[in-house]
Each structure stands twice: as structure tokens, then as C-alpha cells.
Amino acid sequence: MAEVMTLQQILDAYGSELDGSPSVYCGTYRKYNEGSIFGAWLDIAKFDSYDEFIDVCRQLHADEEDPELMFQDYEGFPESLYCESCMGEDTFDKILEYAKLEENDREAFDDYLDLGHDYDLEKFREAYCGQFSSKVDFAEHIIHECYDIERTMGSLASYFDYEAFARDLFMGDYEMGYNSHVFRVF
Numbered sequence: 001m002a003e004v005m006t007l008q009q010i011l012d013a014y015g016s017e018l019d020g021s022p023s024v025y026c027g028t029y030r031k032y033n034e035g036s037i038f039g040a041w042l043d044i045a046k047f048d049s050y051d052e053f054i055d056v057c058r059q060l061h062a063d064e065e066d067p068e069l070m071f072q073d074y075e076g077f078p079e080s081l082y083c084e085s086c087m088g089e090d091t092f093d094k095i096l097e098y099a100k101l102e103e104n105d106r107e108a109f110d111d112y113l114d115l116g117h118d119y120d121l122e123k124f125r126e127a128y129c130g131q132f133s134s135k136v137d138f139a140e141h142i143i144h145e146c147y148d149i150e151r152t153m154g155s156l157a158s159y160f161d162y163e164a165f166a167r168d169l170f171m172g173d174y175e176m177g178y179n180s181h182v183f184r185v186f
Contacts, residue, residue: 016041022077022099029068045099050089111177127183139166
């Protein structure tokens with residue numbers, strides 16, 4: 001265990017500003033069962049390692065001999081990574097990885113997860129096609145990127161049904177999230 005810190009030192013070094021950075025509220029089951037919600041919001045991105053995180057959580061509750069940590073709330077990371085009682089090292093590392101994503105990438109990754117995909121940044125990056133204002137906008141993008149429709153159809157190109165093409169694309173080959181990010185379906 002590192003040098004024992006006071007509550008104020010813990011808050012100064014690791015406290016969360018609740019500004020959207022991945023954070024958890026760390027209390028204990030004992031305190032909760034005794035009617036106390038004493039704890040602190042901790043900014044996960046301020047820790048260098050899982051061991052440091054657990055050490056600080058235990059120091060926060062040094063008044064208990066063997067504190068059973070309880071993460072009573074969270075913000076700034078996907079719900080699928082939240083667990084009230086069992087944040088393991090793998091989950092902690094994923095939250096840190098998520099915190100390092102650019103804001104737009106986080107929003108896109110949230111869409112990917114909301115569509116029911118597992119937490120896998122490599123598959124996410126492989127599937128990601130971009131953000132579009134609508135499915136029809138994406139269909140137009142595909143047509144203009146992949147086909148020279150004006151050359152092959154001439155003046156008939158203006159009659160191309162982008163809405164029908166979009167419906168076909170999103171029947172199984174692509175999906176769009178709540179924030180309009182599009183993904184290939186594999």
C-alpha cells in the first residue's frame with residue numbers, strides 16, 4: 001500500500017469534476033447497509049493502474065478493516081462496463097481505453113454498443129462507416145463513391161430511387177445508431 005492519504009488528498013488527486021469523464025462513486029456495502037452513503041466520486045482517467053485505483057478506494061474507506069467496495073453510480077462510460085460490486089482489472093482497462101477515445105469516436109462507439117454489439121474496439125473500427133444525416137444520405141454516399149451513375153445512366157440518373165436503395169442497404173448489410181453513425185454488419 002502506498003502512502004496513506006487523507007480524504008482531501010484523495011479528492012484533490014482523484015476526485016471527479018462530474019464533467020463527463022469516466023467516473024464512479026465509491027462507497028462500501030457496510031456503510032450502505034448501515035444507512036450511510038459516504039464515499040466519493042473518483043475520476044478513473046486520473047489513475048495509472050487498476051492497483052492504484054483499488055488502493056485509493058480502500059484508503060477512502062480506511063475506517064473499515066476489509067472494505068467491501070460498492071460502486072454506487074457511474075458516468076462517462078458505457079453501461080455495459082458498469083458493475084456495482086465487481087470492477088475487475090479488465091473492465092478498468094476498457095474504461096481507460098474508452099476514456100482515451102476522441103469525443104466523436106466515443107459517440108460512435110456508444111451507438112455501436114447500443115446496437116447490441118460486444119465491447120470490441122477493433123471490430124467497431126472495422127465496421128464503422130461514418131456519420132450521416134439519414135439512411136438516404138448514406139445511400140447517396142455509397143452511390144457517389146462506388147458508381148458513376150451519371151455516366152452509366154445519363155439523364156435517367158435523376159430518377160434513381162435512393163430511398164428504396166437505402167431500405168435495401170439497411171435490411172441486413174448496414175445499421176444506423178441513435179446518433180446517426182453507420183456500421184457494416186458482418
